[in-house]
Amino acid sequence: MTEVRESELPGVGIRHEFTTTDGVRLSVVTHRSGRRELCVANRDDPDAFRPVVILDEEDSRTLAELLGASAVVRDLHDLKQRVEGLAIDWLPVREDSPYAGATIGDARIRTRTGVSVVAVIRGDDTLPAPGPQQGLRAGDYLVVVGTPRGIEDLVTLLRAG
Amino acid sequence: MEPAPLLLELGAVVLGLAVLARVAGRLGIPAIPFYLLAGLAFGRGGLLPLPATAGFIQAGAEIGLLLLLFMLGLEYSAAELVGAVRTSGLPGGVDAALNFVPGFAAGLLLGWTPTAAALLGGVTFASSSGIAARLLEDLGRLANRETPAVLSLLVIEDLAMVVYLAVIGGFAGGALAWSRLASSALVLAAAIVVVAIALKVERRISRIVFSESDEALLLTIVGVTLVAAGAAASVRFSAAVAALLVGVVLSGPAAEAAKPLLRPLRDFFAALFFVFFGLSVNPARLFPALGVAAVLAAVTAATKHATGWYAARRVGIGPRGRMRAGTVLIARGEFSIIIAGLAGGAVSEPVAPVAAGYVFLLAAAGPVLTHLADPLSALWDRTRDRLARRTP
Numbered sequence: 001m002t003e004v005r006e007s008e009l010p011g012v013g014i015r016h017e018f019t020t021t022d023g024v025r026l027s028v029v030t031h032r033s034g035r036r037e038l039c040v041a042n043r044d045d046p047d048a049f050r051p052v053v054i055l056d057e058e059d060s061r062t063l064a065e066l067l068g069a070s071a072v073v074r075d076l077h078d079l080k081q082r083v084e085g086l087a088i089d090w091l092p093v094r095e096d097s098p099y100a101g102a103t104i105g106d107a108r109i110r111t112r113t114g115v116s117v118v119a120v121i122r123g124d125d126t127l128p129a130p131g132p133q134q135g136l137r138a139g140d141y142l143v144v145v146g147t148p149r150g151i152e153d154l155v156t157l158l159r160a161g
Numbered sequence: 162m163e164p165a166p167l168l169l170e171l172g173a174v175v176l177g178l179a180v181l182a183r184v185a186g187r188l189g190i191p192a193i194p195f196y197l198l199a200g201l202a203f204g205r206g207g208l209l210p211l212p213a214t215a216g217f218i219q220a221g222a223e224i225g226l227l228l229l230l231f232m233l234g235l236e237y238s239a240a241e242l243v244g245a246v247r248t249s250g251l252p253g254g255v256d257a258a259l260n261f262v263p264g265f266a267a268g269l270l271l272g273w274t275p276t277a278a279a280l281l282g283g284v285t286f287a288s289s290s291g292i293a294a295r296l297l298e299d300l301g302r303l304a305n306r307e308t309p310a311v312l313s314l315l316v317i318e319d320l321a322m323v324v325y326l327a328v329i330g331g332f333a334g335g336a337l338a339w340s341r342l343a344s345s346a347l348v349l350a351a352a353i354v355v356v357a358i359a360l361k362v363e364r365r366i367s368r369i370v371f372s373e374s375d376e377a378l379l380l381t382i383v384g385v386t387l388v389a390a391g392a393a394a395s396v397r398f399s400a401a402v403a404a405l406l407v408g409v410v411l412s413g414p415a416a417e418a419a420k421p422l423l424r425p426l427r428d429f430f431a432a433l434f435f436v437f438f439g440l441s442v443n444p445a446r447l448f449p450a451l452g453v454a455a456v457l458a459a460v461t462a463a464t465k466h467a468t469g470w471y472a473a474r475r476v477g478i479g480p481r482g483r484m485r486a487g488t489v490l491i492a493r494g495e496f497s498i499i500i501a502g503l504a505g506g507a508v509s510e511p512v513a514p515v516a517a518g519y520v521f522l523l524a525a526a527g528p529v530l531t532h533l534a535d536p537l538s539a540l541w542d543r544t545r546d547r548l549a550r551r552t553p
Contacts (some may be wrong), residue, residue, distance in 0.1 A: 007309040010245055010316040011236040011294065015309060027304040030416060039304035045535075047482030049304035 025049075038062050087148040090121070091158055095138040098161035105132030113153040115146030166213040174203070174214060178432050190528050191292050193494045194521040196432050200439015201447065201517070211440075218437050224387070224476035225434030226502075227404040228427040229495055231386045233290070234408020235416050235423075237316055242409065245316035252310070252472035253317030259464040261286040267457055268512075276329070277512050283325055284501050284516045285461045289494030290315040292524065296531055307482035311489055314472050322496060323352050326402050329503065348398050352406060359410040365437040367415035378415070379422045401503065431495065438502045439517065442519055446514045454518030462491045462523060462530075481538040488534045492527025493520050 004018045013031040027049045034057035039049035054131060055063060071154035093100050099107045104117055120127040120134060121141040128136065136142075142158075144151060182194035205212050211218070237245075246253070264285030266279025293315060297303055327348035359366075370385070372378045386407050393403035411419070471489035478486065501516030530537075 008241065008244060008313075009303065009309055010241040010312045011290075012303060012312065015304060015308070029304045037304060045481050047306040047478050048302075048485075048535075049306070051301045051304060097269065 021078045034060075085119050085147065086145060088143070088145050089151050091142045091144055091151075091155060093136050093140040093142065093158060097136075097138065097158050099136050099137040099158060102136055103132065104130055104134045104136065107136070107157065109144075109154060109157070112157060113146065113150040115144050115150040117142050117144050119143040158160055163431070167217065169188055170211055170213045171217060174199075174211065174218070175432075175435070178436065181267075182432075189532070190525045191289075191295070191492070191494060192432070193289075193292075193435055193498070194524045196435035197439040197442075197498070197517050197521055198434040200309075201442060201444055203436065203440055215440075218433050218440070220432035221430050222437030223431070223434075225427070225430030225437075226401060226499060227386055227390050228383075228423065229431050229434065229499065230401050230405040230425050231382075231408040232420070232423060233319055233322075234405040235411060235420060237319065237409065238412040238416075239356050239409055242316060242320055242356065245313045246320065249310065249313035249317055249472065252314055252468065252475060253321065255427055256314060256318065256465075256468045257286060257321060259468050260461055263460050263464060264457060265454065271453065271511070273511055279329060280500055280503070280512045281457075281515060284331065284493070284497040284519060285457060286325075286514070287318055287322065287493065287496035287500065288315060288465060288490045289496060289524065289527070290319060292492040292494045292527065293489050296492070296528055300532070302485065302489075304484065305482065307476075307478045307486040310478070311469065311486050314315045314490065318496075323402055323405060324349060326399055326405075326503065327352060329500070348402055351398065352402060355406045356409060359412075367411050369395050370411060371415040371418065375418075378418055379426075382411070382415075382419050382423065383426070392533055401499070404550060412485075433539075435495075435498060438498050438513070441502070442513045442517050447518060450497045450514035450516045454515050454522060457515070458519050458522040458526070461493075462526065465490050480541075484538045484541075485531065485534040488527070488531035488537070491523060493523040 002018045002020075004016050007015050007017075009015050009029065013029060015029050017025065017027040023158060025046075027039040027041070029037040029039065031037075036055045036057075036059075037051045038053045039051045042048045042050060090150065109115060117130055118128070119142075120130050120136070121143060122137065122139070127136075135158060144154060146154070177199060178192075178196060181199060182192045185192040185195050231513035261282040263282075265282030267285075268281040269275070271278075273281070293311065295310070297308060302308055316410035320368070371382055372381065386404050389403045389407045394400040417544050466487035469490040470483040473483040497516055497520045501512050
């Protein structure tokens with residue numbers, strides 16, 4: 001897995017950067033509004049990045065799918081369009097998360113947020129329909145279904161416990 | 162007052178500001194210096210006295226001040242404030258030392274009271290986060306590697322503003338007294354408590370404030386801000402700090418939805434605020450102050466550039482990125498004016514003309530310099546190469 005560097009842009013959002021196998025350095029600025037800027041580094045100046053494309057949230061999702069996000073997400077996306085008020089998201093389990101190394105049951109996700117974990121994505125593997133004894137590791141992605149508010153709560157829960 | 166003269170006069174003022182905002186937009190510089198000029202022209206002994214609207218402009222200016230600070234608080238969540246202190250505390254300290262001291266020293270050299278000198282120090286310290294954020298966006302620099310360092314520095318400055326406003330609010334307005342010092346300490350303690358609480362419950366508060374209806378949300382937020390500021394002022398707490406803290410406490414969906422709603426309102430009242438500040442400056446005292454303002458502008462443009470350069474170098478940014486980081490911070494704007502206008506009355510009497518001239522120079526020069534950052538770097542490289550060749 002490529003190393004992605006993350007830095008906060010206070011008041012704006014968050015910035016990610018990584019280097020492709022070909023040596024092109026890419027950066028994504030995610031604004032709080034959900035707008036994303038995809039930028040490429042200048043050849044002659046290592047610190048300057050030129051915005052190439054600007055994407056809104058919908059565009060980003062489309063692009064992510066085109067770039068080969070897991071089939072699970074595509075299915076869920078269809079489902080989302082069918083059920084009003086239901087939100088689906090991928091949430092990372094970061095290294096500093098208190099639940100990296102714990103189980104879904106330890107985190108009491110459903111009790112505390114009402115959100116269901118429908119799959120755990122670990123590297124190239126998808127572990128569908130995980131039970132409460134399913135372990136969580138740093139670097140896992142949780143595919144979750146619930147209300148938008150519940151998912152927000154879950155983000156906080158995964159980060160801060 | 163008859164409504165007709167009020168409407169005509171106010172309409173003419175606002176139209177005049179509209180023309181100025183367009184001119185500024187064409188020239189690619191912020192409108193703040195033009196608003197100040199307009200205020201000067203209207204003011205005491207100016208070309209166009211405003212008998213009918215002075216009262217309205219004054220009230221509008223107060224609202225503008227509160228909205229400016231409220232929106233500043235809204236920009237950052239409490240978690241970001243704490244995060245920025247953790248990562249950029251050291252550059253923040255360097256920033257304060259390099260940029261507060263010149264203004265403070267200049268004030269003392271001019272024979273002002275320490276309070277007035279401290280106000281001038283605040284004027285030279287505070288970069289304009291409004292202008293800087295706008296420049297970063299317009300120049301497409303948000304994705305650059307030096308940008309997190311620049312933005313963190315701006316956050317630290319804004320946090321320093323809370324402390325500074327609390328302290329200076331206690332001192333300004335007259336002689337130093339223990340009761341004032343105590344009220345400053347109280348304001349600071351309250352600010353710390355509010356930020357600490359915000360870290361825990363800001364999302365819940367935002368949820369209460371949030372409304373699907375734009376109208377309800379707008380009215381709720383403006384109402385809450387004004388009430389908080391008014392309540393604060395009535396117990397001799399700083400209204401400005403209160404507005405800022407209300408902004409910090411709001412985050413999440415309420416803050417995101419409020420920003421686009423409040424922006425036009427803030428722009429309108431902030432324009433009145435700058436005009437009012439210009440009005441309060443006596444043109445007869447402006448011209449003698451221009452020399453001081455120019456020297457201060459030159460010195461603190463250099464010190465601010467050094468600050469940005471240092472902050473960028475600290476996180477491993479190359480020379481060209483350091484040049485961009487330094488130049489983007491040079492612009493001073495809304496906060497310098499807020500600080501200069503804060504005390505009012507006798508204390509800020511000498512400060513206001515210098516601050517007006519100073520902001521006029523740097524709000525215009527800062528953006529021009531940062532537009533030229535890359536050519537400047539290239540020029541610097543060439544000069545260095547030439548020098549190197551000459552001395553083999």
